[in-house]
Structures are given as C-alpha cells and as structure tokens.
Amino acid sequence: TQLLEQSPQFLSIQEGENLTVYCNSSSVFSSLQWYRQEPGEGPVLLVTVVTGGEVKKLKRLTFQFGDARKDSSLHITAAQPGDTGLYLCAGAGSGGGADGLTFGKGTHLIIQP
Amino acid sequence: EADIYQTPRYLVIGTGKKITLECSQTMGHDKMYWYQQDPGMELHLIHYSYGVNSTEKGDLSSESTVSRIRTEHFPLTLESARPSHTSQYLCASSEFEGAVSLYFGPGTRLTVL
Numbered sequence: 588t589q590l591l592e593q594s595p596q597f598l599s600i601q602e603g604e605n606l607t608v609y610c611n612s613s614s615v616f617s618s619l620q621w622y623r624q625e626p627g628e629g630p631v632l633l634v635t636v637v638t639g640g641e642v643k644k645l646k647r648l649t650f651q652f653g654d655a656r657k658d659s660s661l662h663i664t665a666a667q668p669g670d671t672g673l674y675l676c677a678g679a680g681s682g683g684g685a686d687g688l689t690f691g692k693g694t695h696l697i698i699q700p
Numbered sequence: 701e702a703d704i705y706q707t708p709r710y711l712v713i714g715t716g717k718k719i720t721l722e723c724s725q726t727m728g729h730d731k732m733y734w735y736q737q738d739p740g741m742e743l744h745l746i747h748y749s750y751g752v753n754s755t756e757k758g759d760l761s762s763e764s765t766v767s768r769i770r771t772e773h774f775p776l777t778l779e780s781a782r783p784s785h786t787s788q789y790l791c792a793s794s795e796f797e798g799a800v801s802l803y804f805g806p807g808t809r810l811t812v813l
Contacts, residue, residue: 591742618799629790629804630743637799675743677802684800687733687745687758 589614591676591691599697603665608694610676611658617679619652619659620688624673666698703727706791706805713781714813721776721808723791730795732774733802736760737788749774781812 592611600606610619618637622630634643636652636659643650647670649662663670673695677688704725713719725732730751735743745758749768763785764778774793778785788809792802 620799620801622802622804627806629792629807630802631804632801635799635801677743679800684794685731685750686756687748688800688802690735690743692740692742 589616589678589680589689591678591689593674593676593691593694595694596692597695597697599699600666602667602698602700605662605664606666606696607660607662608674608696609658609660610691612678613657614678615656616689617656617681617683619656619679620677621650621659621661622675622677624675624693625671630673630675666696668698668700671696671698704791704793704803704805706789706808708808709806710809710811712811712813715780715782717781717812719778719781719810721778721789721791721810723774723776723805724772725774725793725803725805726772727793727795727803728771729793729803730771731793731800732768733792733794734758734764734766734774734776735790735792736762737790737807743790747776781810783812786810786812 620635621633624630639654639656641652647664673693675693677690707722734747744760746762747766791805794800
C-alpha cells in the first residue's frame with residue numbers, strides 16, 4: 588500500500604511570511620499532484636509534477652518533485668489570507684492514476700491578516 | 701463552463717434508508733471516481749469507472765454500489781444506510797493524458813442518525 592505523509596498537519600502564520608509544506612513517501616509515484624480545498628467544497632487541482640527534480644511555479648507558489656519521485660514540497664512566498672485552506676498531495680501509481688490517486692491527510696494552512 | 705455537480709449537498713437520514721447520491725459532469729470525461737473524506741483522514745477511493753458500463757471497487761471496503769449507464773452520470777447508492785456511513789462523499793472526473801488530473805464536485809455531506 589502506498590502512503591503519503593504530509594507535514595506539518597497544521598500551520599498558522601502571519602500574512603507576508605514564507606512557508607513550506609512537505610509530502611513524503613517510501614514509494615515511487617509516476618506523478619504527484621497538489622490540491623487546495625476550502626471548507627464545504629471539493630479539492631481544486633493546483634499542479635501536477637511528473638519528472639523527478641521538476642520545479643513548477645504558479646505565481647507565489649513553487650512546487651518541487653523529488654529526484655527519486657518519492658516526495659514533494661510546496662513553498663508559498665509572501666503568504667496572503669486567500670492562501671488559507673487544506674493543501675492535499677496525491678500520488679499516481681505506475682498506471683498513471685487511472686485507477687485512482689493516493690492522497691495524504693493534508694496540511695491545514697491559516698494565514699492571519 | 702464545464703463542471704461537475706453533486707446532489708444533494710447535505711443529507712440527514714435515518715438508519716436503514718436507501719439513498720442515492722447523484723454526480724454529473726459536463727466535460728465528457730471517461731473516468732469518474734467516488735472518494736470518502738473524514739476529518740483528519742486521507743481521501744479514500746471507494747469506487748471508480750473507466751467509462752460507460754465499467755465499474756470498479758476502490759481501496760476502501762464499501763457497502764455502496766455504483767452504476768455508469770451514461771458518460772456524464774455516476775450515481776452512488778447505499779441500500780441500507782448506517783451511522784458508520786456518515787461522511788463527506790466527493791465525486792471526481794478525469795481525462796487521462798499520461799497523468800490523471802481530478803476535477804472534484806462540491807461533495808455531499810451525509811449524516812445517518
């Protein structure tokens with residue numbers, strides 16, 4: 588069974604600070620995705636990383652896929668209250684995820700004004 | 701705009717009732733999924749479908765059933781609801797181009813008394 592460990596579980600910081608959250612596994616994934624979920628809504632896809640060592644930037648968000656494709660990180664620069672939410676990482680197995688993704692438990696992020 | 705819909709958004713029912721959670725998508729995606737989400741826990745895959753007339757069980761043992769008669773429709777049925785079925789149910793769809801990207805509906809919050 589593939590497991591994804593996310594850390595920290597909870598993070599509360601002030602607006603303008605930088606932060607990094609992590610997603611780790613002992614298993615290799617063919618791709619890894621990050622989602623953000625707000626209360627009462629379904630998760631929304633932020634990014635998909637496919638190649639080991641890949642770095643993708645989405646405005647103030649930087650995503651990195653580990654060289655061995657077992658881990659990933661999400662870095663937010665100058666966090667804003669609108670970044671508040673539950674951040675989920677999800678990994679796809681060798682089949683590309685057609686048979687479903689493995690999710691972590693998520694990081695609850697609160698950005699205080 | 702293409703979207704994925706779930707109804708009802710909230711449901712409170714008594715033990716033993718039969719219920720169907722509806723999920724429809726307008727994106728023409730072949731692959732659809734049902735996930736269960738509980739606070740502080742990973743999303744767990746309960747059912748998925750590769751396309752019309754295809755249904756598969758996921759990782760989480762479930763007493764629910766699904767059907768896929770039309771591409772856009774993927775309902776989930778509980779024949780006899782129990783308090784242990786109380787949870788958030790998320791429907792998702794995906795197109796597959798090397799890596800799965802999930803589009804989630806807003807979810808159905810089910811409470812069984």
